[in-house]
Amino acid sequence: MNVNSSKSDVIRLIFCSFITKESVAHDMLEALITDINQYSLLLISTTSRNSVQISRLPDKNLNGQPVANILLTDRKLAQELFRKIDGQIENILIDVERKQEINLMEIANEVIKRSRVLPYKPNDVTLEAADQLILHQLGVDLAGKKVLVYGTGNIAFKLALRLLEREVDVLIEGRDPEKIQSIVTTLNMIKPRYSCAVARPHQEHIDFKYDGLISFLSSEKIIETKMSIHIKPSGFAIDGGIGNFQGTFIAAALEKDVSVLRLDVRLGNPFLFAGITSLSDENEFFNTVIGSNQVGSMKLVAGGVIGEAGSIIVDRIKSPTQIIGIANGYGGLKDEKQFTEEDRKNLHYAKETFI
Known part of the structure; x- marks a missing residue:
């Protein structure tokens, strides 16, 4: 009897926990979209991080108009969200980059019938923002500069190629040496034929300084103090993954008069607006x-x-x-x-x- 009661209690506890989580997520969704019909455009994106099922990000401002911005990683919540906002908002931009198993565009096409669904690629907006920030830090002529790109993912690779195209020598750092070497080989293979810039794996014992460091990592506190050693004074360190830098790294970099920055993707908004405009029915x-x-x-x-x-x-x-x-x-x-x-x-x- 006690054993059966114990089993029943466990089952009841698991069931109640499931209901509570479902209820909390549902209530959170309801709270996020209370004012959604006031917007003419909504961005829905996902992330490689698993920490958040759904959240309302700060509004973006595109060409003077506020744009709602929602992040989600859960399929059921995506289905419920799309059902609730269908017809409430005119244009819905869906992140088509598969950062997790969830396929937002597939779900949107299944559920949304009245609103207009458009694809967009937030990684490309982030890339443009990073490119603009580096140009601001180093000047428009980057030939001969050296930049360390910490990360081996989508944005890191695209930015490394962009820098090579600007005649910047690129150092690649990450957690998988084989992947680093594959990326370096690929970058050097597809860079412009007459580019003098070179991609190479980062090595701690290198005897030259680099002009800046930018990280794109999905984990927090990865960039350690030692990574500041080779950054030139008055160089830059950009946290593109948000939360990548350890406090000791920041302190060491600031001590050297290095500009320590978090990447603000609003720098990429003009490119996002241009992409939206190109998809509109009014495209000239x-x-x-x-x-x-x-x-x-x-x-x-x-x-x-x-x-x-x-x-x-x-x-x-x-x-x-x-x-x-x-x-x-x-x-x-x-x-x-x-x-x-x-x-x-x-x-x-x-x-x-x-x-």
């Missing part, structure tokens, strides 16, 4: 530039459309202002010696009609 390029149009026997093409031979290539399909030439049918322009009588007639008509 897709509405007025690219396309093809038949005018009598003459065909106009613009915006990269490869026309058949004889098509008139113009600068924009709506209200063109410039004639580029006559298509040769395989992606280039006809030489004037190749013009047919029909080509000359259509070219004259186009100039008289549109330009």
Whole structure:
């Protein structure tokens, strides 16, 4: 009897704990979206960290407009969230980068029927923010500089490549030596052919100084005091993963007059806004530039459309202002010696009609 009672108590305790967690998460979700219908745009993203199921991040400001921002990592909460906000907000941007098993875009496409769902890549926004901050710290001409990139993930790799493209020597540090070497090999393989910059594994015994350090790690307090040894005075240390630096590292870096910064991704907002604009129904390029149009026997093409031979290539399909030439049918322009009588007639008509 006591054994059975004990088992019952355990089962009841587990059940109550599950219900409590579910209830807390549900209540948290309700609290997060009380004002969601006041926004015209919502960003929903995920993270590689497992510490938070759902949270409301600070609003972003894009082109003067507040944008709601929610982070979540749980599939059931994602389904419930999407059901509740569907139709309450006009545009929902979904993080398409798979940082965990959860696939936000797949869930959104299953659940959301009234709001407009658009993809976005927050890692790219973070990359642009990091690039801008480094340019601010070191100046626009980075040739010959040396930067340590601590991390071997998506953003770290992209930033390392960006720095190599800017002629910066890049040192890669991380926890997996084999992965570090693979990344270094790949970076040196795909960098611009004539770039003098080189990627290499970081080694503590190196005898040269680097101009800055930037970390992108999913763990906290990884960057130790010794990592400050080779940073030049008046160099920089950027915490891109937020919480990567140990207190002793920060103190040692500040002692050397190193600028210690946390990466503020608001630096990337102009790039985020540009990406959103490119996906909108009002995108000028897709509405007025690219396309093809038949005018009598003459065909106009613009915006990269490869026309058949004889098509008139113009600068924009709506209200063109410039004639580029006559298509040769395989992606280039006809030489004037190749013009047919029909080509000359259509070219004259186009100039008289549109330009």
